[in-house]
Amino acid sequence: MSTIPQLTLNNGVTMPALGFGVFQTPPEETRAAVDAALQTGYRHIDTAAAYGNERQVGEAVAASGLDRGAVFLETKIWISDYGSDETLHGYTKSATKLGVEQIDLLILHQALPSEFGRTREAYRALERLYADGKVRAIGVSNFMVEHLTALLDKATVVPAVNQIEVHPYFTQPEVQAFGAEHGIATQAWSPIGGITFYRDGEHTSTLQDPVIGDIAQQHGKSPAQVMLRWHLQQGRSAIPKSTNPQRIAENFAVFDFDLTDDELAAIDGLDTGRRGGPEPADITLATFGRPIPEA
Incomplete structure (x- = not known):
């Protein structure tokens, strides 16, 4: 099995740099996909309350025969569960579905800038969960520089991770640089650019x-x-997704070669500056809020 490089987060916790994502993976396909990933060698699984497949992720991990400490589990609180008590309950829902007593990395799924007071309360709840040992690390997702700045102004724990859209056509260098300056690891969703782009007229x-x-x-x-x-090679965490066992294995076979500095620079040069996913400012409770089921 290939050795997965580890990222050391700002609190000393280590996280496999290459993870396996289950965004948009139907619940009925999730267990088989995660099982294939674990058999391939992945030891970091990324899910979210809003994905509706946390339970199947937990079932696959439990059925794998691996020790709990061998698999790094990451999940996200959805905006509908922002707020102090709501976020604490959101953790309980996620931990119950995953079938674990401690979550390795718990992050806020969106910045929710239109109601940032709720975001701050949600993050305070994460800080409490971290202090209580119910999570090993906390972080955020889809936070831009202005959101990180506003959060850090009040936070007592610096986020360990900011999960954002990063791929060759959209690299977000300013957000990555701000994270590096403050010890916040960048984690790439859509790391191989699964979104189709309009480039050069096509x-x-x-x-x-x-x-x-x-x-x-x-x-x-x-x-x-x-x-x-x-x-x-640029120090990011990446979480590719697939339900195809062959593709899952292919995405894992990336530890036996190195790109040159010129090749890295050539890929950097493909950045279009255009986002493929939704604008963080467009995520509001009115348009994206929905209840997260208890079970």
Whole structure:
């Protein structure tokens, strides 16, 4: 089995840099996908309350025969559960579905800038959970520099992780730099650019990009493998997703080659500055709020 590089978070907790994501994976397919990932060698699973598949993630981990401490579990509190008591209960719902007493990394799923007071209360709840030992690390997701600045103004625990959209067509250098300055690790969702982009007058994808394709050919690897290697060599965590066992295994086979500085720079140069996912400011309770079930 390949050795997964570990990232040491700002509180000393170590996290496998390469994780396995289950965003948009139907619950009925999640257990098999996570089982395949664990058999392949992944030891970091990323889910979220809003994904509706935490229970199946927990079932797969429990059925794997691996010790609890061998698998790093990460999940997210949805905006509908922001607020002090609401977030504490959100943790209970997630931990119960995952079937664990302690979550390795618990993060806020969105900044919710339209109601940032609720976001601050939610983060205070994470700080309490961290102090009580119910989570090993806490963090945020989709926070821009202004949101991180406002949070740090009141926070007593610096987020360990900021999970944001990062891939060759959208690198968010300012957010990454701010995180590095404050000891906040960047974790990439959509790390291989699964979103289709409009580039140079045509719809395209990072998987068909000629620059990435040429680099992949030079190394005898796939474009997806090259992009994951790019993340790892630049110190990010990446959480690719798939339900295809062959693709799951391919995405894991990224520890036996290195990209040159020129190749890393060439991939950096593909940044369009255009986001593929939703704007953080567009996430509001009115448009995206929905109750997270108890079970």
